[in-house]
Amino acid sequence: MATAAASDLQTHCSTIAQRAHEASRELAGLDTATKNAWLLASADALVAGSPSILAANKLDIEAAPSYGLSDAQVDRLVLNDQRIAGIATALREIAALPDPCGEIIEGQTRPNGLQMEKVRVPLGVVFFIYESRPNVTADAAAICVKSGNAVILRGGKEAAHSSQAIVEILQQTAATHGVPAGAVQLVDTPDRDAVGYFLKMDQWIDVAIPRGGEGLIRRVASEAAMPVIKHFDGNCHVYVDADADLEMAVNITENAKCHRMGVCNACESLLVHQAVAEQFLPLVAERLKSRGVELRGDQRACAITPMTPASEEDFGAEFLGPVISVAVVDDLQQAIDHIDKYGSHHTDAIVTKDLKAARTFTAAVDSAAVIVNASTRFNDGGEFGLGAEIGISTDKFHARGPCGLRELTTYKYVVYGDGHIRG
The missing domain is CATH 3.40.309.10 (Aldehyde Dehydrogenase; Chain A, domain 2)
Incomplete structure (x- = not known):
């Protein structure tokens, strides 16, 4: 029975990862206007949907004592009209930022006439594991999609209801604004084994970003088959x-x-x-x-x-x-x-x-x-002019400090010839 349950969970995780991979291929070619329209519509929809989000958040707050959360942790969990307005503002600020996708980082024409460009492109699929802060759910989704990436969100169980309410709104606006299904997905199981399954799916997931306690980050760094951008503690x-x-x-x-x-x-x-x-x-x-x-x-x-x-x-x-x-x-x-x-x-x-x-x-x-x-x-993405960040990396590779739009991209070389062959 346990084996069957594990198989079902692995299949569920695989379905999410494959859906994200398919969405990432569409997102890579999505124009800036479409992404910005989704962000702005999502900002308005989150404010309009405040009652449902607050109702979900109330369930999380009521359950907080059973998780033994400190006052500081509960404060990070709490949503109100002002904080939801802040989430919406962050989405609008991300919409106003330049789209990094397609940016020509540098270029040159070789002596033989070949034209070479170093072009910024999305990473692909981001598996994001984070602490119980509902605002991070929206921030991460927004910054990933704006930078052309699909995102799989695994938030803390303490904010499960709040995160679900937020993601449902983001998915609804995606469906009506040309953003592919699967661009933003929330892992809907509290089973810790799900994380382990996702960390082995490097054929569909391009990078893992853990943000939380040291134990979680060390686990992800140890188990991940794909590159990891680590967000260690802040002493x-x-x-x-x-x-x-x-x-x-x-x-x-x-x-x-x-x-x-x-x-x-x-x-x-x-x-x-x-x-x-x-x-x-x-x-x-x-x-x-x-x-x-x-x-x-x-x-x-x-x-x-x-x-x-x-x-x-x-x-x-x-x-x-x-x-x-x-x-x-x-x-x-x-x-x-x-x-x-x-x-x-x-x-x-x-x-x-x-x-x-x-x-x-x-x-x-x-x-x-x-x-x-x-x-x-x-030391914050918004304060540094990056818009909302997906985390503050203490790594040196691939990104360091607040991870904004550019930090969620890589590059490829695009070469233009005119029948060139190499002698």
């Missing part, structure tokens, strides 16, 4: 240099930590140069504690202002909630070494008025985004 740092504007540093730290605590570009670790630690730490501690944040500091930080003693694990943790690790460092190099040891290569920031220190930091810190005198929260 993001703010380093306050000896020459920092301390008021600016307090504001940046507060924003980086408290603007939204349950996201990957939130600050989890604060490093402070010893020269300003006695002046800065009481200021930032008062501000963060007023926002309900627990500070966990090393011995030197605890000696300056009251906070919880930090463990070794705290300095490498992605808390995704109201906790931040704090360490006092001797100098810029020690801050860089600390980030290299404990960081996740996601987003790290320096606050300083010293241009030389800023340049040293940006050159030495090996992260997808390195920020000077601004919050880590700016």
